[in-house]
Every structure is written in structure tokens, then in C-alpha cells.
Amino acid sequence: MTMRRAMAAMVCLAVGAAPAVAGAQVAAAPLTAANVWTRYGALLRAVVRGNGVDYAALRGRLGELRAIHGWLGDNGPTRTPGAFATADARKAYWLNAYNATVLRGVAEAPPTMRNVLTYLPDGGFFRARRWRLDGREMTLDAVENREVRPVFRDPRVHVALNCAARSCPPLYGGAYVPAALDRRLDALARAYVNAAGAVAVDPTARTVRVTQIFEWFRDDFAPGGGVVAWLRRYAAPPLRQRLEAACGADAGRCTVSYRPYDWALNAAP
Numbered sequence: 463m464t465m466r467r468a469m470a471a472m473v474c475l476a477v478g479a480a481p482a483v484a485g486a487q488v489a490a491a492p493l494t495a496a497n498v499w500t501r502y503g504a505l506l507r508a509v510v511r512g513n514g515v516d517y518a519a520l521r522g523r524l525g526e527l528r529a530i531h532g533w534l535g536d537n538g539p540t541r542t543p544g545a546f547a548t549a550d551a552r553k554a555y556w557l558n559a560y561n562a563t564v565l566r567g568v569a570e571a572p573p574t575m576r577n578v579l580t581y582l583p584d585g586g587f588f589r590a591r592r593w594r595l596d597g598r599e600m601t602l603d604a605v606e607n608r609e610v611r612p613v614f615r616d617p618r619v620h621v622a623l624n625c626a627a628r629s630c631p632p633l634y635g636g637a638y639v640p641a642a643l644d645r646r647l648d649a650l651a652r653a654y655v656n657a658a659g660a661v662a663v664d665p666t667a668r669t670v671r672v673t674q675i676f677e678w679f680r681d682d683f684a685p686g687g688g689v690v691a692w693l694r695r696y697a698a699p700p701l702r703q704r705l706e707a708a709c710g711a712d713a714g715r716c717t718v719s720y721r722p723y724d725w726a727l728n729a730a731p
Contacts (some may be wrong), residue, residue: 660672672721
């Protein structure tokens, strides 16, 4: 091969190799307070399917989920307070942190795990396993009952927190962001209350049947008049009329009962 031909071959190889080298150098931008919810929202949109989660797809994105969760461990209202200066910013952080932790816990469990309550002894998925969030080690139970419920006193959090069980309100397919948080929680409350089968009303028997969430956390709904009054606030006209027919204008003339909770994994079909 002549020198000219050899040089031409080297140029061709270099040109052909350039895209591969450039591609190998491409990496996701570092996570920051400015982009973390965008990245988390994109992840959720890729794995949430209707009322469930595509956990096979989530496991395929486990690296991204771990990166987001790692950022949540290093940042938060206590660790980096300047990034969470408002109550809505702090509330959005904890709602996202809880749901991301649940997703990571399920994604890292064996695929044979089909029930989040019985996966570890004595509900250990929620009460025993500890995760780093906001620079501290804590359980999911502590997030819900120490960082969210007593701090924000907002019963709408119960339609925003997702425990990976079938009876849990569906996981929102996006990240909670402070600027739109109030509107989003109202929308989720309306969607949940008016979903088929969520609230069963018998005006003749004067009974209302709902999920056990309303039993376990009934004290959270008491300041607004109780469970029925809260349901009526978000009910569409047909459901509101049935609730008023069964319970009266003061929401006090009916009996509330509760459906057994289905803890089976909320895997998308």
C-alpha cells in the first residue's frame, strides 16, 4: 500500500470512528434542584401504565432511578433548605421522595415479590427498611407519619402517596412540582373520588363504602368535617347527590364502612 493510500485509509477510519467516540462521551447532565423533577417525571411517564406500574420497564431504568434517589438522599428540606424555601416545595419533595423510594424498593426486590406488605416480616418494607433521604436514614413509615402528615395536615396527600399496592390510589405519572402542587392534588382527589368503584353509596341503607385509607387516617379528614364531607367536596354532581341523599346535608346521617385493603403489587397488566 502506498503512503497516500495508507493515509486515506487512516482518515476514513478516523471519520467512521468519530461518532462512536462522541457517543461514548455523552452522559446525562448532573442532577440539580433545577432538573431533578423533570428527570423524575420523565422516568414516571415511561413506567406508569394506567393504574399500575410496568416494573419490568422500571428495572430497565434502575440506574436512572438510583441516581434520582441518590440525589434525594443528599438533598432535601433539612439538608439543603435553600432549595426548598416554601411549604409547597417541601411537600413536593416528600411526596416525590416517598414514591421514588417505594419504586426503588420494588425494583430492587426479586421479581417474584408480589405483595409489598408480606415481602418483609411485619410490614418491614414500610417499617423496618431504612433509606437515606434529606441526609438522614429513615423508613417509609417515618416519611409518611413524621415528615408529611403532621407537618402539612393535608388529607390530599393520601391520594398522592403510592404504596405499590392495588388498593392504593394510582401513582401519578409525573413528578410533583411546587408551582402546580395545589392544583395537582385537587385534580388527583377529584379523579380518585369519582373513579368507578371508589365510593359505593346506598341511599336506601344510608351507607357509604370506601377504602380502608379513610379508616386508618380518619383523623386527618376530621378538620374538614369528616370522611363524607371530604368526599362530597371532590365528588362530581351525580356522586354528590347520592352522598347527600344517603348522608344528609350535614354528612352525618349515614354509616361509613371500609373495603379490605388489597396489598398485592400494583403491577400493570
